[in-house]
Structure formats: structure tokens, C-alpha cells
Amino acid sequence: MSLANLTPFTPYPYVGRHIACPLCGGDRATVVATMDRRLKKLTSLCCDGCGLVRTDPMPDDAELDAYYSGEYRQDYQLAAALPSARHIGVSRREAGQRLALLAPHLKAGARVMDFGSGSGEFVKAAKDAGYDAVGVEPGTTFATFARAEYGVEIVSGRHEDIDFPAGSLDAITAHHVIEHLRDPVAALARFAGWLAEGGVAYIAVPDITRSGKPTFERFHFAHLYNFSPETLEMAAAKAGLEPDPRLVRDGTTVVFRKTARPRAWAVTPGVAERVKAALPDVSVAGHVLTGAWLRPMFKRAAKWRRQVKDAKA
Numbered sequence: 001m002s003l004a005n006l007t008p009f010t011p012y013p014y015v016g017r018h019i020a021c022p023l024c025g026g027d028r029a030t031v032v033a034t035m036d037r038r039l040k041k042l043t044s045l046c047c048d049g050c051g052l053v054r055t056d057p058m059p060d061d062a063e064l065d066a067y068y069s070g071e072y073r074q075d076y077q078l079a080a081a082l083p084s085a086r087h088i089g090v091s092r093r094e095a096g097q098r099l100a101l102l103a104p105h106l107k108a109g110a111r112v113m114d115f116g117s118g119s120g121e122f123v124k125a126a127k128d129a130g131y132d133a134v135g136v137e138p139g140t141t142f143a144t145f146a147r148a149e150y151g152v153e154i155v156s157g158r159h160e161d162i163d164f165p166a167g168s169l170d171a172i173t174a175h176h177v178i179e180h181l182r183d184p185v186a187a188l189a190r191f192a193g194w195l196a197e198g199g200v201a202y203i204a205v206p207d208i209t210r211s212g213k214p215t216f217e218r219f220h221f222a223h224l225y226n227f228s229p230e231t232l233e234m235a236a237a238k239a240g241l242e243p244d245p246r247l248v249r250d251g252t253t254v255v256f257r258k259t260a261r262p263r264a265w266a267v268t269p270g271v272a273e274r275v276k277a278a279l280p281d282v283s284v285a286g287h288v289l290t291g292a293w294l295r296p297m298f299k300r301a302a303k304w305r306r307q308v309k310d311a312k313a
């Protein structure tokens, strides 16, 4: 692992470029964080127009490739190249919950695509439930693992290069994936195009406004965008998706359907102010000195041990 991605109080090894907000197109923005959860330098902007939070400067494709090929699984998930028993246990439980949520709305043999399928537990669960399931995963190690371990179909490659026929999918799921993409709004629009009439898209992202953590602890280099429930819904609306009224939404975990009559998309007023108010400026030094980080650290360690134990059971 590269030392440059681990040394605190230094920037990540990338240049990137400044971009306008891909949601509303605005370029006025407020800095909401200059540090991330690894105490590395990382600037995050909240768009003054719509409230979408983005990394600035935005890394380019080559810089992201370098990060994901070398550092991602270690740096972000603290996992080795192959998925650990703990990772698989957590992923299997989440896959079961996601499938149980969608199953009442899927017909037998429905064509289901998991976008960012990781080690393949959701694709396996969907296949076992009788759906025609496929995964899309750019990480070759995890894609190879999923095929070998579960015998599931995984399409690997950059997500921009992957395409499905229009209207060919009954369900698309993306669990904590689109916040990693350089243009999540474009990805949602592609999802809308791939969905069949009556199809659903399950999208889950972290809610940057809900976490009780200090502001800088909510940011990570891998998350190029950070959503609130409102900005996720706006991004979906721009892409031609609306929350499916048959399913109860939970913050930034939402099941969308295609918007019946495409209508003009507009920014929801007041969201940018609400997002900024939810991201108070916290001094990193002050936070370290108060020891407030100790309790969550011990809680995380306890949770980790529990998950490892559950995975072994």
C-alpha cells in the first residue's frame, strides 16, 4: 500500500480538476471540510445552488483507476485482496434484506442487475430466489471471486463502458455505489433508460446530514459525492426517476421507479442551507484533544469483533 494514502495531514496523491456541480450546473460553493476520516487533507464543497456535496478538485479517471487498483480494498474496507469471512457475512445479511424489500414487487424470473456487485452476495441471493440475475463490478479480484465462489454472472469493466438494451431490466440495485462515481447523475439516467416499464431502482448512499460523527469523519477519498435525502431525490428526478410510492423510503435508501410523465426538473429551495447547517466546522485538533473520538473507536472495534464472530458462527 502506498504510504501517500496513509500519512495523516498530507493530501492524497492526485491533481484532479475543479468542476461545476453536475446536479444543478452551478459553480458557487462553500467549503464544508478540509480533512477526511483518515485525517488526510481532502476538500469537500457544498454546492450553494442545490446542496450536493462534492470532492474538490475532482480526481480524473486515471487517478481513480490508480487508487482503486492499488489502495481501495485496503484503505477503505481494511480488507485484503480477497473478501474476508467478515466482509462476506455482512454482505450476505445486507443482500437478504435488500432482496426481501424488492421481492414483493418482482415477477418470477425478473431480470435483476446489481450495479457495483462487489463479492457477489446479492447476485447469488437473487439467482437462488429464481431471478435472472447479473452483477456489474469493475474490481476484477472481487468479480473473479464472485464467479468462482457462487457461479454467478458478473460483467466486469468500467461502468461507463457497460451497457444494457433500453428497457431490458426489471430491477437495478446499487448499494453504496453511486457516491463513488464521477458523475452519479449520469449513472442514474442510464439506470432509468435500462429499466423496463414498471421496473424499480434501489439506490442506497450514506446520508451526509444524518451521521452523528464530527464533520471531517464523514468524508473519505472514495466518496466523490455526498448526498442528503433531498439531493439524492433531486439527482434521481433529473435522471427521470421518482420514489416508488409502494415502498417506504428510509432517508438515503430509496426505491425509485421511472417518472411517469417526464417533467421539468428544478432545485428544491433551502436544501443547500440545510446541508451546510448539518456539517458544522469542527477543529480536528480540538476533536483529538477532547478524546470524543475514543468512544466511537471502541464501538467500531466491538462491532468489528462481533461481525468476525458472526461470520465464523
Ligand SMILES: [Zn+2]
Binding pocket: 021, 022, 023, 024, 025, 026, 047, 048, 049, 050, 051, 052
Ligand atoms: Zn448544485
